[in-house]
Amino acid sequence: MEERGNISIHTENIFPIIKKFLYSDHEIFLRELVSNAVDATQKMKRLSSIGEFTGDLGELKVKVEVDKEARTITISDNGIGMTAEEIKKYINQIAFSGATEFVERYKETGGDKDQIIGQFGLGFYSAFMVSDRVEIITKSYKDGTEPAHWTCDGSTEFAIAPAHKETRGTNVVLNVTEDSEEFLEPMRIRTILEKYCKFLPVAVEFEGEVINNPNPIWTKQPSELTDEDYKEFYKELYPMSEAPLFWIHLNVDYPFNLTGILYFPKLKNDFEVQRNKIQLYSRQVFITDEVKDVVPEFLMLLHGVIDSPDIPLNVSRSFLQADSSVKKINTYITKKVADKLNEIFKKDRTAFETNWDDISVFVKYGMLSDDKFYEKAKDFVLLQNTEGKYYTIEEYKALVQANQTDKNEQLVMLYTSDAEKQHAFVEAAQSRSYDVLKLDTVIDSHFIGMLEQKLEKTTLKRVDSETVNKLIERDETKESVLNDTEKEELKGVYEQAIDNKNMMVEVAPMSPDDAPVVITLPEFMRRMKDMSRAGGGGMMFMGDMPDTYNVTINANHPLNQRVLKAEEKSKMARQAFDLALLSQNMLSGAALTNFVKRSFEIMTNE
Numbered sequence: 001m002e003e004r005g006n007i008s009i010h011t012e013n014i015f016p017i018i019k020k021f022l023y024s025d026h027e028i029f030l031r032e033l034v035s036n037a038v039d040a041t042q043k044m045k046r047l048s049s050i051g052e053f054t055g056d057l058g059e060l061k062v063k064v065e066v067d068k069e070a071r072t073i074t075i076s077d078n079g080i081g082m083t084a085e086e087i088k089k090y091i092n093q094i095a096f097s098g099a100t101e102f103v104e105r106y107k108e109t110g111g112d113k114d115q116i117i118g119q120f121g122l123g124f125y126s127a128f129m130v131s132d133r134v135e136i137i138t139k140s141y142k143d144g145t146e147p148a149h150w151t152c153d154g155s156t157e158f159a160i161a162p163a164h165k166e167t168r169g170t171n172v173v174l175n176v177t178e179d180s181e182e183f184l185e186p187m188r189i190r191t192i193l194e195k196y197c198k199f200l201p202v203a204v205e206f207e208g209e210v211i212n213n214p215n216p217i218w219t220k221q222p223s224e225l226t227d228e229d230y231k232e233f234y235k236e237l238y239p240m241s242e243a244p245l246f247w248i249h250l251n252v253d254y255p256f257n258l259t260g261i262l263y264f265p266k267l268k269n270d271f272e273v274q275r276n277k278i279q280l281y282s283r284q285v286f287i288t289d290e291v292k293d294v295v296p297e298f299l300m301l302l303h304g305v306i307d308s309p310d311i312p313l314n315v316s317r318s319f320l321q322a323d324s325s326v327k328k329i330n331t332y333i334t335k336k337v338a339d340k341l342n343e344i345f346k347k348d349r350t351a352f353e354t355n356w357d358d359i360s361v362f363v364k365y366g367m368l369s370d371d372k373f374y375e376k377a378k379d380f381v382l383l384q385n386t387e388g389k390y391y392t393i394e395e396y397k398a399l400v401q402a403n404q405t406d407k408n409e410q411l412v413m414l415y416t417s418d419a420e421k422q423h424a425f426v427e428a429a430q431s432r433s434y435d436v437l438k439l440d441t442v443i444d445s446h447f448i449g450m451l452e453q454k455l456e457k458t459t460l461k462r463v464d465s466e467t468v469n470k471l472i473e474r475d476e477t478k479e480s481v482l483n484d485t486e487k488e489e490l491k492g493v494y495e496q497a498i499d500n501k502n503m504m505v506e507v508a509p510m511s512p513d514d515a516p517v518v519i520t521l522p523e524f525m526r527r528m529k530d531m532s533r534a535g536g537g538g539m540m541f542m543g544d545m546p547d548t549y550n551v552t553i554n555a556n557h558p559l560n561q562r563v564l565k566a567e568e569k570s571k572m573a574r575q576a577f578d579l580a581l582l583s584q585n586m587l588s589g590a591a592l593t594n595f596v597k598r599s600f601e602i603m604t605n606e
């Protein structure tokens with residue numbers, strides 16, 4: 001006998017709202033229905049293990065079938081099934097109350113899509129996003145119960161009738177609407193299954209094939225796994241990627257539940273950084289690859305999976321940020337990553353150094369964005385010098401302390417941001433036995449600022465920010481071969497020859513071995529400009545200002561003594577200045593052409 005009834009929800013217009021809202025996300029109906037089927041089979045397993053069910057479990061599985069002609073999609077399982085009474089309770093009341101709640105939230109937020117997280121757990125109800133009639137044919141595992149057939153055409157009315165079904169379990173049949181025809185394409189269904197169901201814990205069969213891996217390695221104990229297992233799993237996740245550097249197996253059950261594996265990928269370069277590579281699961285059901293808020297910002301560059309039933313998925317984003325378990329997860333992941341890096345550093349320094357170029361972005365980014373991470377990472381962050389040697393901060397301080405402490409007791413760390421371009425300066429520094437660090441990545445300018453802030457009595461100077469005699473200031477005064485009048489005259493000669501108000505000429509006594517002319521961009525000036533270029537600090541105007549360089553004329557260099565005595569003073573001065581520009585890659589265009597002409601001329605007349 002057929003029974004008819006009304007589904008007790010107070011919102012009559014629930015369907016149009018749900019259809020409209022989830023338009024772009026219609027595909028999740030399959031995730032929801034397959035998850036329900038998996039849940040039903042797992043409940044069966046549990047009942048059997050506690051002795052509540054003593055019959056034959058059979059091979060537990062879920063099947064998805066598409067019938068293009070009949071225009072149906074069927075999701076069937078051999079789980080616990082439902083009696084007619086249970087359908088009324090679980091489907092008519094519970095499933096629909098979830099949907100009602102959704103609509104209420106939708107109204108609260110004024111229909112703002114972004115405020116309601118995209119993957120609101122709509123459960124069974126999501127079937128109506130793609131079909132105008134849904135049927136459930138089900139037989140409970142309980143002895144002596146009758147199979148039931150539930151039908152609902154998308155209104156709030158339903159019908160329940162007896163059914164013919166021999167075996168235990170549930171078939172959900174979706175009669176697909178015209179505007180959802182895409183879901184009648186087997187390829188489309190396969191793609192969705194591979195996205196959401198790839199690691200569901202029970203076999204999911206489609207077109208005679210099991211499409212999932214029910215025992216992904218993150219659900220196992222690290223002690224059961226080999227390096228090969230981790231590498232293979234990485235390949236399974238990202239078939240196109242190079243092998244990872246190393247990985248971290250996450251495994252907590254208190255105070256929150258979380259498992260997962262995070263991989264450190266090989267970064268080709270830091271511009272090609274790929275975000276959204278971490279996949280978030282809840283009990284092996286794929287939820288999203290937008291892990292913002294759950295994973296600390298600086299670790300979004302990692303790859304892998306995180307599985308936690310404790311992450312509230314059906315709440316708004318702002319709530320997620322404030323959620324205490326999300327915060328704890330964040331802190332936990334940060335700590336685990338720091339500990340792992342420290343462990344590799346201690347156990348195998350050579351491997352750590354070999355991989356440093358790939359890891360350094362994470363470490364520096366982490367130190368900059370998270371104080372707790374800084375505290376741990378300061379002991380293993382590496383500084384590399386121009387000779388390719390690596391030092392920890394403490395080791396490096398010890399190395400340069402004696403030779404690079406200035407008259408104010410400041411330790412001066414020298415660095416180059418481009419060893420090729422700044423070659424002349426690096427060499428000048430090395431001629432004084434100074435050590436020069438390589439800090440040449442995008443993140444390094446911020447890293448330098450942070451080091452200065454955190455390290456006491458320490459300054460970092462780019463090698464080309466001063467003439468070598470001033471890089472590390474000492475109390476000694478250098479004797480000048482030229483007297484004050486001669487110095488003034490020399491200054492005038494150069495100023496006239498250079499004829500550029502952005503070049504500030506100064507005559508100073510340096511060593512006769514130092515270059516005769518050195519062009520520098522003061523550290524302060526350059527940092528301000530870098531900052532304004534990066535759009536920070538309210539100094540936008542500086543970005544448009546031309547660079548103001550210091551041109552230091554070495555009063556003790558024999559060349560400059562010759563300039564003063566020469567017939568064509570200006571020509572010689574210009575030639576020396578051009579050579580300085582040339583050594584710094586700053587000579588181009590007409591200036592370069594003139595320089596070459598002049599050089600030939602000088603050689604011809606010699």
Ligand SMILES: Nc1ncnc2c1ncn2[C@@H]1O[C@H](COP(=O)(O)OP(=O)(O)OP(=O)(O)O)[C@@H](O)[C@H]1O
Nearest residue numbers: 036037040081090091094095121122123124125170
């Ligand atoms: N294939 C199935 N076999 C047995 N029971 C089912 C099946 N599908 C749904 N149910 C029952 O219907 C209830 C409601 O399902 P629905 O998917 O709407 O919500 P849920 O699974 O409890 O929560 P959510 O899907 O939001 O995580 C389930 O809790 C379950 O009791």
